Amino acid sequence: MHEVGQLRDVTMLAVPKVGRVQETGSVSLPYRLLDRDGGEVAAVSEFLLDMLANDDSPASLRSYAYELLAWFRFLWAVEVPWDRASRVEARDFALWLQTVKKPPRPRRPDAPPPGSINPVTGKRYPGEHYAARTRRHARAVVRSFYEYHRETHGRPLLNPFPRARRAEDEHLNAHHNPMHRFRQPARRAPYQPKEPRRAPRGIPDQAFNELFAALPSHRDRALVAFYISAGPRASELLGVTRDRVSPGDQTIGVVRKGSRALQWIPASSDAFVWLRLYQQQIRPLALDGPDEPLRRPLRPPSYDAARMVFTRTNEKLGANWTLHDLRHSAAKRMVRDPALSITDVQWVLGHLHVATTEQYLEPVQDEVVAQILAHHARQAAEPPWPVMPAPGYRSEVLQTLLGTAVPSGGPA
Structure with a gap:
């Protein structure tokens, strides 16, 4: 236990990259955490098993395992057992995530500096430090890990990452003076980073036309056309097989990420045309089974493979668009159509709450600037009174x- 009065300098802390997340290939427990000696961390495996019983996806288990790996590496560096960690370790872990740099990746000599802004898209490249959203997710994962063991085994008695003080805040306005404003309860828990709220950023129409023209193949054009017209998530579209494509109804069947329910969503006719052109190219290949993928090689594509489509195109254009920008662009296009209601867009995008869809109603900076400049131009063109x-x-x-x-x- 860290003694009172001694402050730990996290900037001088060396956290070794020991331990790892192992993919087991087992359905009962797809991932597990190994310690620095190669042994299984039983507390983490039990927590992941509970997540699996709650019908969480293997991708969620993998994400949680890596967040817990960072936490355990920190505890191993400060020599504190996981069940003896206190609020001091939680505080220092939050400070360490703020100051530590992300593991370096191979970079080309002409690559833009981390954290710089792309002149074509106006989007910022990932920086050297962890973003606020990443640190918020890490805190939420570690807190849920301790909350599970506290409720299941009764230890530790206190969660190192406390929740927001909502219980105390319930009595804030018990004796409220009607002449004064209501006091707002605290919404942010201790050690929870502040995250700036930003409106989803889509691809402008002219930039999308340039992007689409730079795509090298019919396969890539079909993928992008489905993304921009139907707005599915990247993983949802990549899992579409031949039996879930209906050109007559102009719909495709996607398995939703959260509910894992099959939903048939409409797409543009251009997307089916590009798909047919690509299928004509691979016509000599046998595509007999209904569960065959829609592209070559005949195996389910990965997200990294689809991301490389954008990587090559971005290199040509000097841009840094992402696959998820296409989903934002599709949503922006649909909400701008007065003939579509917000609930129609919510259904197509697969949002559970309409409030998630309403974020696309917020104006984007580029659109507001263009409209204000057009306003000034109209004012200058009008004859003076x-x-x-x-x-x-x-x-x-x-x-x-x-x-x-x-x-x-x-x-x-």
């Missing part, structure tokens, strides 16, 4: 004197 006569002269007197008509309604 004639100057009203000076006070003290009646309009009919000026008309008789000058022989010209003046605007009516001037001062008498």
Whole structure:
């Protein structure tokens, strides 16, 4: 236990990259955490098994396992057992995530600096430090891990990551003065990073046309056309097979990420045309089974493979668009159509709550700037209003004197 009065300097803390997340290939427990000696961390395996029983996806288990790996590496570095961690370790872990740099990735010499802004898209490249959203997710994972063991085994007695003080805040307005404003309860828990709220950023129409023209193959054009017209998530579209494509109804069947329910969503006719053109290219290949993939090689594609489609195209354009930008763009296009209701867009996008869809109603900075500049241009193009006569002269007197008509309604 860290003694009172001794402050740990996290900037000087060396956290070794020991331990790892192992993919087991087992349905009963797809992932497990191994410690620095190669042994299984039983507390983490039990927590992941509970997640699996709650019908969480293997992808969620993998994400949680890696977040817990970072937490256990930190505890191993400060030599504190996981069940003896206190709020001091939680605080220092939050500070460490703020200061530590992400593991470096192989970069080309001409690659843009981390954290810089792309001149084509206006989007910022990932920085060297962990983003606020990443740190918020890490805190939520570790807190849920301790909350599970606290409720199941009764230890530790206190969660190192406390929740927001909502219980105390319930009595904030018990004796409220009607002449004063209501006091707002605390919404942010301790050690929870502040995350700026940003409106979803889509791809402008002109930029999308340039992006689509730079795609090298019919396969890539079909993928992008389905993304921009139907708005599915990347993993949802990549899992579509031949039996879930209905050109007659102009719909495709996607398995939703959260509910895992099959939903048939409409797509544009252009997307089916590009798909058919690609199928004609691979016609010599046998595509007999209804569960065969829609592209070659004949195996389910991965997200990294689809991401490389954008990586190659971005290199040509000098941009940094992502696959998820296509989903944002599709949502933006649909909400701009007055013939579509917000609930229609919610159903197509597969959002559980309509409030999630309403974020696409918020104006984007580029759109607002363009509209304001157009407003100034219209103001400059309008003819100036004639100057009203000076006070003290009646309009009919000026008309008789000058022989010209003046605007009516001037001062008498």
